[in-house]
Amino acid sequence: MSALVSGVGIHKRYVLGRDNFVDALQGASLEVEDGEMAAIMGPSGSGKSTLLHILGCLDSLDSGEVWLGGRRVDALGRQELTRLRRKEVGFIFQTFNLVPSLTAIENVALAAQYAGRGNREAREAAREVLSQVELSDRENHRPTELSGGQQQRVAIARALVNRPKVIFGDEPTGNLDSASAADIVRMMREINRETGTTFVLVTHDPEVAGTCDRAIHMLDGKVTPRVARSMTPLRQPGEAG
């Protein structure tokens, strides 16, 4: 199969207390092709972010399968998972999640260093990727000295620096004004076209969905076939799936 990312029948339950639990995913399945840019959409509580985290190997599942690049990854050990996070998968978050005490270039280089590259090599790689996202002139700025859009660009650079096969994004434009959001979406599209990196984005933003190749819809912990809904829910900043 040419699908780069696929989830098969994924179940995930969060136990919050005695007799108090949430079934976030109830048999979710999807496939994303290599080189595709796909959006995952749905109302709050549909399980979008949970599914994204599981596909991106940040969280574990209760049952089901996750395949990345033709390899089954849901039952990997800690070391294998770490390797995956370094080399195959990139992640961007709604709240950017840059390390506040490090400059932009140091934040990006950090990912390269964790992947085993030496200090100088990592810095060079970071510099290169930062120029791709048009932030070369702000290399030495700390996150507090950058706007939201700029921070997210650093985060994209960080996700890109180890040339992953796929980048997962959890509401990447959630905390951005419309101008910056459009900017970010344009940038991701360009990267997708130029490098062939697959993008899987959870989003409420119709702009983002519109730019993607395909929109995957979820409801109540499952992926649904596209149903004609009269209104896509308005983007609510700060809301995770």
Added chain:
Amino acid sequence: MQILRNVFRRKLRVLLTIFGITIGVLALVVMGSMAEKINLLVAGGTRYYSGKVTVAAASSASVFSTQPLSISKLPQVKSVPGVAEVSAGIGTLLSTDASTSFGMPAMIEGSDMRGQDLESFKVSYSQGRALTSADVGSVVVGADLVKKLSAKVGRFVTIRGEQFKVVGILDKTLTAPDSSVWMTLPDAQRIFMQDVPEMLRSQVNQADLATSFVVYPTTGTAPEALAKAINLAVPGVKATGPSAFQEEIANSTRILNAILYGIALISLIVGGLSVINTMTMSVSERTREIGVRKAIGASDGQIVRQFLAEAAVIGFIGGVSGLILGWLAATVADALGQASGLTLFLVTPRLAIGAVVFAVVLGLVSGLYPSLHAARLKPVVALRYE
């Protein structure tokens, strides 16, 4: 450096933690330097008494005796086989108002100066020359007493109310001679008489007075065996070999060492607890950051190493500042103590290095639990942390 930036993110908090370690190391350095000085005196004393047998009056309680011993016994001691030479001497306190001191009290040592060529403990002179038996009315002053007595070669000093001319000043030996004044036997005998109660003075023959004999063994004679032989052959005396001195010196310092290092250790442990607290808070506040680092590919080991490095840096900075302050305190205390001959502190290289190493290790050990806790966080759980 990134580690420093991470460490000093919360400046006040980390400075207080470092301060906690600094105080612990300061205590360690000050207490330790006292212990080091004492150890040095012990080592010096051990060298001083090795190879000799000391004979004192039979009634003396310890090996350091100021009980009167009759010189008439000297020929008897000399006749014991294995004895190369015997020298008679008197030891008495330099000043009769005995002030307490940790180390050796200042002493007057009078000697007939026999057997000087057999003496293994060589002394050197920073000024002047050695005393001879002809130098009645003159003295040689030990290094630590120079300031107290205002001693200068060619000038006079006052000892027990009498004037003596200084002919020589000793180099520092780090043991007994530093706090001693040396004089001829007749002079010392006269001073000793002052200590004898008036009523009994008529009964004592001044020229016969001594407090100890130094017995030099012939080459090939073991001092311990010789001491035993003397005890058997000569009644009314007590001969002790070098090991008895070394035992006695070591015993009294052992307890002091334990107390000093014990106090220092306790204050360091308090410093260590401070590091644990700070690192735990730091990990807690950076839970989200840890989640991010793991999400971008940090292994558990890398997270542990990161936080351990920060803890070690805190330990190192605290250790170095504690060392500097401790060294300053010891130096000032010694300078002030010069006047009364009390230099109690010695910051040795091994103490300095040991203190900093200990502080770093303390930081590492204290940071271990928080670091391991940080590493075990699951990325997605950590990322949800507000």
